[in-house]
Amino acid sequence: MPISIPVRLRRLRQTEAVRAMLNETALTPANLVAPLFVHDSPKAEPVGSMPGVERVSLDGLVEKARRLHELGVKGVALFAKIPDDKKSSGGEEALNPHTLALRAIRRIKADVPGLVIFADIALDPYTTHGHDGVLTGDRADVDNDATLEVLAKMAVLSAAAGADFVAPSDMMDGRVAVIREALDEAGHTRTGILAYSAKFASAAYGPFRDAVGSSRKPGEKSLSKATYQLNPGNRREALREALADEAEGADMLMVKPAGDYLDIIRDLREATDAPIAAYQVSGEYARLQAAARLGWLDLRAARDESLLAIRRAGADFILTYFAEAWASDYHAR
Ligand code: PBG
Numbered sequence: 001m002p003i004s005i006p007v008r009l010r011r012l013r014q015t016e017a018v019r020a021m022l023n024e025t026a027l028t029p030a031n032l033v034a035p036l037f038v039h040d041s042p043k044a045e046p047v048g049s050m051p052g053v054e055r056v057s058l059d060g061l062v063e064k065a066r067r068l069h070e071l072g073v074k075g076v077a078l079f080a081k082i083p084d085d086k087k088s089s090g091g092e093e094a095l096n097p098h099t100l101a102l103r104a105i106r107r108i109k110a111d112v113p114g115l116v117i118f119a120d121i122a123l124d125p126y127t128t129h130g131h132d133g134v135l136t137g138d139r140a141d142v143d144n145d146a147t148l149e150v151l152a153k154m155a156v157l158s159a160a161a162g163a164d165f166v167a168p169s170d171m172m173d174g175r176v177a178v179i180r181e182a183l184d185e186a187g188h189t190r191t192g193i194l195a196y197s198a199k200f201a202s203a204a205y206g207p208f209r210d211a212v213g214s215s216r217k218p219g220e221k222s223l224s225k226a227t228y229q230l231n232p233g234n235r236r237e238a239l240r241e242a243l244a245d246e247a248e249g250a251d252m253l254m255v256k257p258a259g260d261y262l263d264i265i266r267d268l269r270e271a272t273d274a275p276i277a278a279y280q281v282s283g284e285y286a287r288l289q290a291a292a293r294l295g296w297l298d299l300r301a302a303r304d305e306s307l308l309a310i311r312r313a314g315a316d317f318i319l320t321y322f323a324e325a326w327a328s329d330y331h332a333r
Pocket of ligand 1: 122124169170207225
């Protein structure tokens with residue numbers, strides 16, 4: 001005997017067609033940005049803790065960028081691995097006009113002009129200590145204001161090389177205002193700023209630090225950035241960071257990591273109309289890959305759900321190491 005139940009939501013899930021019609025969250029390749037690692041060597045090198053991710057040569061980078069562009073991915077975020085002999089405590093290599101990161105921007109701009117290039121602005125690939133800025137005199141902390149001067153110069157160099165957006169990932173106070181002013185003074189009024197606004201001091205950056213070699217001692221992953229990155233428990237403070245960056249002139253705001261910080265993405269979505277990016281970081285990628293390798297998770301299903309959840313939380317676009325694989329599966333569907 002059927003029971004009369006006026007609200008039967010399962011009626012809305014009965015067929016593939018109804019489910020597709022009522023789908024609330026769409027994700028397309030245009031919503032993805034691929035982070036790419038480049039190094040100064042002709043041979044591609046796998047990143048051990050990130051299966052499927054490689055550090056590539058400049059030529060390899062262009063090839064990858066082309067493939068992504070063909071797949072409909074609109075942006076790339078570039079990260080350079082600098083050999084140890086070019087690192088210093090002050091990270092001077094970051095301001096070398098021929099440094100690898102700038103050469104990478106120029107190559108992609110010239111060869112794949114349709115892609116949006118995000119240039120990372122922070123000193124960690126260039127410093128011997130792996131911190132995102134220069135240290136104070138007693139070397140006990142990162143010197144905020146001294147770092148700002150370097151970041152502003154780095155941003156101008158990146159803009160001149162062809163970056164569409166500079167992306168300060170350093171979490172220094174006042175960096176967005178200083179960078180905006182420096183860009184404008186140099187005539188780069190069209191270069192935007194994607195601020196890593198709510199960047200938490202997360203354990204999930206370990207594999208990335210392997211990839212760019214910024215984990216201080218080999219194998220050591222516990223470099224603490226707690227004096228500048230956010231406390232993972234702090235929701236209100238994350239919002240203050242984001243609103244401060246917006247007020248200083250950030251064109252877009254980012255939450256990082258993404259999957260464990262969906263509430264923060266939602267908070268920002270409700271607090272501002274600025275575009276919001278979310279970075280599904282190396283550790284989020286690595287744990288899905290690891291579980292899949294052990295046979296404990298279905299990689300594609302878990303990957304797709306992780307990206308959908310980030311979109312649903314309110315991100316306009318997602319930086320993810322799954323960009324190429326996801327986009328290629330999207331077209332094969
Ligand atoms: C540093 C930077 C980090 C990432 C991007 N830029 C790591 C850190 O703060 O130590 C992490 C990205 C990832 O884990 O995928 N400026």
